[in-house]
Amino acid sequence: FPERLLVYHAGTGRTVFLGALKVTTIFIATFFCAVLGPTYFYAENEPPWVSITVILSGIIPMISVIYITSPFVTYIHLRLPPFVRNSHELLKRFTKTLPRDAQIDITTMNVLGKPRVARMKIQDLAAAHERFGLVNYERDTRAIDGKRRWWMGRAVRQFGVHGGKGSVVGGEAWKDIQAAIAKRAEKGVRVNTSP
Incomplete structure (x- = not known):
C-alpha cells in the first residue's frame, strides 16, 4: 500500500460538477458586475x-454556491x-484500532475549484451538524490560524x-475512521494538537 492510502472518494462526476x-x-x-450593471446604470431610460x-442577481448566486460547496470533501x-503497508490483515487491524497519532489528509476545493489539502490527526476531528447539515465534521483551527501568515488564509x-464510497478493504477503512470519531465524541474527548 502507498504511504497515503485513499479511503474516501466523493465521486468524479460530483467533484467535476461542483468545480x-x-x-x-x-x-x-x-x-x-462589470458589463450589465454599468450598462443599466448609464442607461437614460432605466432608474438607478x-x-x-x-449586480445583486449576479453576486447572490455566487455567494450561495461558495457557501454551500466550501465544506465539500473530495x-x-x-x-x-x-x-x-505490506498486508491487508495489518491494514484492517490498524484501522480497527487507530492510534492517537494517526493522520489523515482531507482534500476540499477552494473558491476556484483547486484542491486544498488539510492534514490533521484523526483525534482532532469531531462530529458536527452545521450549515443546514452540509457540514458533518469539524476541527478547532484557532491554534493553527494563530501561527499562519495573513496571506495564507485561514x-x-x-x-x-x-x-x-470508501475504496479500500471494501470501504471498511473509512467506516472504521468514522467509528473512531463517533466513539471519541461519545466519550466527550476532543484534543487539538495539530501543528
Whole structure:
C-alpha cells in the first residue's frame, strides 16, 4: 500500500460538477458586475435601482454556491506507517484500532475549484451538524490560524463528507475512521494538537 492510502472518494462526476459550478458562477457574477450593471446604470431610460438589482442577481448566486460547496470533501487519505503497508490483515487491524497519532489528509476545493489539502490527526476531528447539515465534521483551527501568515488564509475548519464510497478493504477503512470519531465524541474527548 502507498504511504497515503485513499479511503474516501466523493465521486468524479460530483467533484467535476461542483468545480464547474463554482467557476461558472464566478464568471456570471463578473459579467453582471462589470458589463450589465454599468450598462443599466448609464442607461437614460432605466432608474438607478435596476443596476443594483442586476449586480445583486449576479453576486447572490455566487455567494450561495461558495457557501454551500466550501465544506465539500473530495478525497480523504489515511497516512500509513511503514509496517502497515505490506498486508491487508495489518491494514484492517490498524484501522480497527487507530492510534492517537494517526493522520489523515482531507482534500476540499477552494473558491476556484483547486484542491486544498488539510492534514490533521484523526483525534482532532469531531462530529458536527452545521450549515443546514452540509457540514458533518469539524476541527478547532484557532491554534493553527494563530501561527499562519495573513496571506495564507485561514485553515479549513469544516468538512462535509456525504455519500461517496470508501475504496479500500471494501470501504471498511473509512467506516472504521468514522467509528473512531463517533466513539471519541461519545466519550466527550476532543484534543487539538495539530501543528
